[in-house]
Amino acid sequence: MILLKSFYVPTTQGVDVISVGHEVRRVVQEAAAKEGWVTLFSPLPGAGFSLGPVKEAKLPGLRCQGTLVVPFNAGRLVIDPWQEIYLVEEETSGRRREFMVQLFTEVKEAKDKQA
Numbered sequence: 001m002i003l004l005k006s007f008y009v010p011t012t013q014g015v016d017v018i019s020v021g022h023e024v025r026r027v028v029q030e031a032a033a034k035e036g037w038v039t040l041f042s043p044l045p046g047a048g049f050s051l052g053p054v055k056e057a058k059l060p061g062l063r064c065q066g067t068l069v070v071p072f073n074a075g076r077l078v079i080d081p082w083q084e085i086y087l088v089e090e091e092t093s094g095r096r097r098e099f100m101v102q103l104f105t106e107v108k109e110a111k112d113k114q115a
Contacts, residue, residue: 003031003103009087013094020049020099021077021085027101028072035074036105041067043098046091054084064088 007023024038040049048064070085071078079085089097 001031001033001103001105001107003027005101005103006098007101008096008098009089011089011091011094011097013092015092016087016089017052018087018089018097019084020087024070024085024101025077027103028075028077031103031105033072033075033103033105035072036103037069037071038077039067039069039102039104040085040087041100041102042087043100047087047089047097047099049099050086050088051079051083052086054082064090 005027007020009018009020011018020040024040027038042048048066049068050064051068051070068085077085087097087099091097
């Protein structure tokens with residue numbers, strides 16, 4: 001199964017570091033998926049994604065990527081509990097930023113009933 005969801009976050013006229021882990025976890029939860037991976041991306045340039053320490057996201061310490069792939073197992077993201085997923089907005093237009101979460105998981109078929 002492949003699922004794609006769009007989200008929008010407000011930005012300022014400076015560089016923004018925005019926590020988006022909650023939205024990613026919600027996609028996995030709503031899909032009731034047990035294992036697979038999610039890919040995060042922004043359809044427009046000027047933003048990237050990073051994994052960083054919770055509540056201590058500082059721009060110099062974050063390594064941003066245009067896309068970020070995060071596996072999940074048993075319905076939970078496979079990242080350190082002290083890490084968070086961040087959207088780093090580098091444009092200074094102050095517009096809202098769209099980002100997308102695409103979920104990939106295998107759909108298990110029901111076992112054939114024995115006659």
